Amino acid sequence: MEKAVHLSTKNGPKVPGEPTKTGTSMVDTAASAVQSFAPINQIHQHLCAFHFYAYDMTRQVEAHHFCGHINEDMRQCLIYDGPDANARLIGLEYIVTEKLFMTLPDDEKKLWHTHEWEVKGGFLFMPGVPEAIQRQDLEKVAKTYGKVYHFWQVDLGHQLPIGLPNIMMAVTRDGQLYPEMIKETEKQFGVSMDKERASRAYMKGPDHGIHPLANGGGKGLKLEVREVDIKPVESVPRVFV
């Protein structure tokens, strides 16, 4: 079994490029002072968890989610590979309640994963927030489903986000995640997942149980690209008068 290749921002490759010139960054600062960043200001929560590739569980990544509520049933999250200012934006996730998930067609359900074990197992946590307060929200998250795409394969050492998007999945049982990766995260954030697991034992997953089609329906999922012909704008059907 291959060891996990997971690169935290500290160790990962630097994004190539010149340091930002003074002129540009002055513009950015002046600009942001007057602009409306309302969408970004809706992001109120930082969650740390782990994702693996939907076709390759051996490739695992620490994923820092920055989430906001669209409404009571849905959240949207930006995913970074670390918690610091130099973190790379590697993907996004949508999180929905069971109620919304159940309205999805079968093929769509396969693209989503459950959060029950991620939460109950203690693998998903909110850095900086006391555990008792975290649980008030995480008990809700345990019942939800998520859909994650990553666009930057930082675990392969890519300096730039090349290639196609990847569907990602989350931990659903013990034995999937690499112990050394978990230990590193625990150390970095001063958390104990075993301890938290005991405190979260009361939590419940989806009311109707984990849907059998979720989590890829148990299959691996991969995205492939296909060239398509662009319909010319002139292709209007001829009308014979």
Place this chain on the structure above:
Amino acid sequence: MASSDKIPVACPASSGDGKEPMGDPTKTTTTILDKGTAMMQSMKPIRQMSVHVCSFACYSHDPGRHMEVHIYGHRVNQDFLQCAVYDSNSSKAHLIGIEYIVSEKLFESLSPEEQKLWHSHDYEIQIALLVTPRVPEVVAKPELKNLAKSYGKFWCTWQIDRGDRLPLGVPSLMVSPQDVNLGRIKPELVKKRDEEHGISTEALKPSRDGISGPEKKNLVADYWVRFRKGFALDVVETDMKRTAPFP
């Protein structure tokens, strides 16, 4: 299974009748809890975002389909921005994708296979389709000059213009407005955008004089313009390499 260029299977989320996403309004208790915990967290990565531009994007597999986009970017260095893309700049905005922007120098280091997935920005900046809401042109000019020489790669994960009330399907590759038939943004979309932001694209155009595109325009980027081919993504089932049983 799902493909980015296919219409989704009929379901409540694909009905397109209501504008709002599915789901109940956020409870006050949720908001209070969220804000409380946010105060304990540092949120450093998202605080790096300092650039907001508004422009239009087109679907790579159907460039005649246009969409207004709001791009919030973190300028990582002189050559690279990582951006979150939304469908508006309001607090109700939907996260519809991610765009990466690279300088000409970084772009030329990519393989031709990779370059096909990227688009140029000069046209939309030169005709003021791309605007910097609430930021005067004179302040925005250095950034606009930089962006006009850059290339972007934008994956859209929520086809909200189609009326999807949930993010269905797989990501769509997006392309930029171009000076060819399908790539010229529908005037009614531009008018709507201008009215909402109290600006005039026409009036801004003269201030974009002298902004030039890449030193040497790459012929593989904006692939659809030259080759009349777009890119669609399909999801395929395969065996999963595992460390343990799944799920």
